[in-house]
Amino acid sequence: MLSPFLQACHKLPTDYTPVWFMRQAGRYMAEYRRLRASHTILEICKTPQLAAEVTLQPIEALDPDAAIIFADLLLPLEPMGLHLEFAQGEGPVIHNPVRTAEDVERLVVSNTSDLGYVSEAIALVRRELAGKKPLIGFVGAPFTLASYMIEGGGSRQYANAKGLMYNEPETWNRLLEKIVQVIVPFAAAQAAAGADAIQVFDSWVGALSPADYQQFVLPQTTMLIRQIQTIGLPVIYFGTGASSFMPLLDQAGADVLGVDWRIPLDEAWRSVDFRPAVQGNLDPLTLLAPLPLLRSRVEQILDRAGGRPGHIFNLGHGIIPQTPVDNVRAVVEMVREYRPKS
């Protein structure tokens, strides 16, 4: 018998709507902050015992329907030859960004065994979960990883990334292909270690116009998702800021489409003809609201899902550090207690 989360990934009926939260392990939890006081993010990621501990903190505290391995989208950039640093309060910085065809050629594609610490953490978590909860692995999507590599960190305009995409489309395509060549084995290693599903994060895809997404990003994204599915795991594809072109995101063929909070869930689902399962889509900031308002928003999303099989409740983006843990726990209860109106 599959867990409710995996049932929903396959659009099979469940007794209740499964629920988990993006960034459910994070700064909003005191347990996490205590650990972070003495370890950097990279230390936690690279020490399987610590990564496993952090992964399990919200399982203990909130009892969601899935765990997601604690890791970072950008970890595969290190074995590719990029110098990655999580600068204090500034997010990740890449000290040798990719800007030219030569930079792309230099990127290493064969060293993903260097990411073995992620697999080890997954194996540890699996043992702890003892089959009681599914475990989600994750990877970055080609556009998001390529943009990080080119910009060298966060960006508002993506001028370097789009500049390369428009002006050197062959270099751009080569970069995305190399990313796919690295990410597929990384996902396969996560699967082999015991991940039950893979979420593909396309955090920055909302920077693109539909036309650019279709021409410059969709082909490699589709390739990535198909190859992960070949391993035998369901794939959740989550982009943020792109809810106005869900039908294009859906063409990438994922089993589950993540939906951000900027669109009513039923409209999003209808816009893709109810083909995939959907995951979402509470605004993470609504976790700062008083409980009655929070409840009304949670129930509105469940009403919009309409009891149709294949809805996984989640946020439309990651939990922010200011979030009260009690409110997150309350949402788990609200979702569990909810019954579709008939």
Add this chain to the structure above:
Amino acid sequence: MLSPFLQACHKLPTDYTPVWFMRQAGRYMAEYRRLRASHTILEICKTPQLAAEVTLQPIEALDPDAAIIFADLLLPLEPMGLHLEFAQGEGPVIHNPVRTAEDVERLVVSNTSDLGYVSEAIALVRRELAGKKPLIGFVGAPFTLASYMIEGGGSRQYANAKGLMYNEPETWNRLLEKIVQVIVPFAAAQAAAGADAIQVFDSWVGALSPADYQQFVLPQTTMLIRQIQTIGLPVIYFGTGASSFMPLLDQAGADVLGVDWRIPLDEAWRSVDFRPAVQGNLDPLTLLAPLPLLRSRVEQILDRAGGRPGHIFNLGHGIIPQTPVDNVRAVVEMVREYRPKS
């Protein structure tokens, strides 16, 4: 005879699609950079001769179908009692942000005559344009101004703004009402000085879920737009990041809806049943592309508009500093030369 721009605002047929560019006066132009070398943004805004000069620079260089007065969304915050500064490279900072009911009460609503420099600049530009081009005035929308006031500057999460909105809805509503009380006379003063249309910028509205927009923002936004229309000017309402809930934005009742670049123009227009005119929606970053690709994107947008009266060609956001002026000029020509396929 109305200008093509104003014809299009009223959904009347035009000989060609009118075109202008958000932030058409700005850092991408050498003339602007020269002036900025010796003047701050606030100095330019507050010196009508300089503001007029900057407003006219792109008219001279590009020959677009409308001018837009050079000013800043946040100028009305100063007479309201907030201490505004444009910190070098960091965008605007408000040194005394609004956080409590008392802060909201303290905000002054009667001093918009202090913004007379904007009207003077408008009058100067009008004289120079001599009826040859229409001139657009602009104001900030209630949500965007309120969020700036509360956050004290740029924000990624809007945690303070949304926190106040959720937890102190009366204080929130009072703040938005005061903003409307200040912005309507400011728009009226711009109209009296000679503005032909008013664009309402809701730059940050894409932070909201549709449910929150409807409950906490739409009422005051509708009020603002109706009151500006009462003055007799067409209103363009432009939000970015919210193209997934265009029908709600349309409920605010503007004559023209601005469309960002994340949605195909025809889908956006159809989603509001072709009620308003529409303005948009080229990704400003596409101005960095080689001309053949740029042309194909420009023509795709015009094809999607389908020759239907009421399309104003524009970007989906402001021009960025790295943009080649020649490419902007080329877009004006592409739009002028275009004829709808029959």
